[in-house]
Amino acid sequence: xxxxxxxxxxxxxxxxxxxxxxxxxxxxxxxxxxxxxxxxxxxxxxxxxxxxxxxxxxxxxxxxxxxxxxxxxxxxxxxxxxxxxxxxxxxxxxxxxxxxxxxxxxxxxxxxxxxxxxxxxxxxxxxxxxxxxxxxxxxxxxxxxxxxxxxxxxxxxxxxxxxxxxxxxxxxxxxxxxxxxxxxxxxxxxxxxxxxxxxxxxxxxxxxxxxxxxxxxxxxxxxxxxxxxxxxxxxxxxxxxxxxxxxxxxxxxxxxxxxxxxxxxxxxxxxxxxxxxxxxxxxxxxxxxxxxxxxxxxxxxxxxxxxxxxxxxxxxxxxxxxxxxxxxxxxxxxxxxxxxxxxxxxxxxxxxxxxxxxxxxxxxxxxxxxxxxxxxxxxxxxxxxxxx
Ligand SMILES: [Zn+2]
Numbered sequence: 001x002x003x004x005x006x007x008x009x010x011x012x013x014x015x016x017x018x019x020x021x022x023x024x025x026x027x028x029x030x031x032x033x034x035x036x037x038x039x040x041x042x043x044x045x046x047x048x049x050x051x052x053x054x055x056x057x058x059x060x061x062x063x064x065x066x067x068x069x070x071x072x073x074x075x076x077x078x079x080x081x082x083x084x085x086x087x088x089x090x091x092x093x094x095x096x097x098x099x100x101x102x103x104x105x106x107x108x109x110x111x112x113x114x115x116x117x118x119x120x121x122x123x124x125x126x127x128x129x130x131x132x133x134x135x136x137x138x139x140x141x142x143x144x145x146x147x148x149x150x151x152x153x154x155x156x157x158x159x160x161x162x163x164x165x166x167x168x169x170x171x172x173x174x175x176x177x178x179x180x181x182x183x184x185x186x187x188x189x190x191x192x193x194x195x196x197x198x199x200x201x202x203x204x205x206x207x208x209x210x211x212x213x214x215x216x217x218x219x220x221x222x223x224x225x226x227x228x229x230x231x232x233x234x235x236x237x238x239x240x241x242x243x244x245x246x247x248x249x250x251x252x253x254x255x256x257x258x259x260x261x262x263x264x265x266x267x268x269x270x271x272x273x274x275x276x277x278x279x280x281x282x283x284x285x286x287x288x289x290x291x292x293x294x295x296x297x298x299x300x301x302x303x304x305x306x307x308x309x310x311x312x313x314x315x316x317x318x319x320x321x322x323x324x325x326x327x328x329x330x331x332x333x334x335x336x337x338x339x340x341x342x343x344x345x346x347x348x349x350x351x352x353x354x355x356x357x358x359x360x361x362x363x364x365x366x367x368x369x370x371x372x373x374x375x376x377x378x379x380x381x382x383x384x385x386x387x388x
Pocket of ligand 1: 097099100101102137313314317
């Protein structure tokens with residue numbers, strides 16, 4: 001969040017499209033937060049909105065706001081603006097995600113499914129979700145299959161939260177072991193560092209170990225905090241620094257590990273409240289909403305922020321890709337993403353041909369394919385199958 005002239009710019013990471021388009025609920029959210037020093041909405045959870053949608057397409061401008069003096073706002077002083085990342089391909093449904101090969105959904109589809117869930121009893125969430133399995137990313141699909149199978153057994157609950165809680169004791173040690181493997185790598189690295197740096201890193205490792213050992217559901221899933229603390233350590237040697245970054249990045253998370261997912265959502269958020277079955281049901285698909293990523297990680301220096309560098313991706317796959325070099329991402333985790341990429345471009349090309357009447361998009365496939373082939377340094381050769 002930052003001020004931009006007389007506007008306070010608020011970036012919505014997961015406030016709903018619905019909430020923003022429906023200014024009544026948006027006002028309610030603003031009013032609820034009036035007492036806070038700074039108005040911000042990073043989490044729909046805090047605003048008690050009915051849905052949680054990862055939304056990266058819009059920024060909301062609140063005229064006459066300054067960063068520290070929030071006021072009530074009404075429909076006539078809110079204006080929606082498209083971000084540069086308002087990339088049309090991410091607004092279509094059913095295109096292959098170039099990162100994981102499953103289908104991406106758009107916000108409208110996610111809201112439609114959320115509405116369907118909200119009209120369904122807890123015990124039938126699994127049946128609703130089953131219809132949308134093609135959109136689930138690999139980790140969500142593996143958790144879904146596991147609890148669905150369990151729910152079919154005689155005498156088992158059909159409630160998502162109950163099922164996850166019943167698996168927690170089995171999954172927690174698996175997660176802890178995976179986390180400890182990264183800790184061991186860190187410890188080995190720390191021994192190669194000069195004494196001052198070694199002391200700092202080993203101090204952090206000690207704290208990290210204590211945290212990993214915690215087993216109670218109240219211990220929030222602190223992966224982000226753990227990683228942040230460690231990756232901020234100053235290490236002078238660039239190779240050793242990079243090594244530490246890589247270890248930190250490879251910490252198992254609910255984005256990529258079945259056990260981490262189950263431990264997280266069978267636990268509590270903000271140390272107090274359980275994740276509800278409804279929230280967990282949403283979570284199976286909320287990470288599958290498409291948003292826009294840069295093929296070559298965007299930074300101010302390369303200034304590569306145009307359509308030739310855009311690619312749509314599941315929002316969680318996008319977070320995972322982060323700012324990794326393209327070539328590293330391409331073969332990461334022994335996945336060969338060549339086929340996913342080709343499928344993505346073939347489907348994107350077809351969507352453009354049939355639905356997008358914007359000149360800028362006519363060259364999208366050929367430009368982006370060229371960006372990728374260059375970035376892959378000859379290791380892959382994607383085809384542009386569209387002459388638009
Ligand atoms: Zn994906």
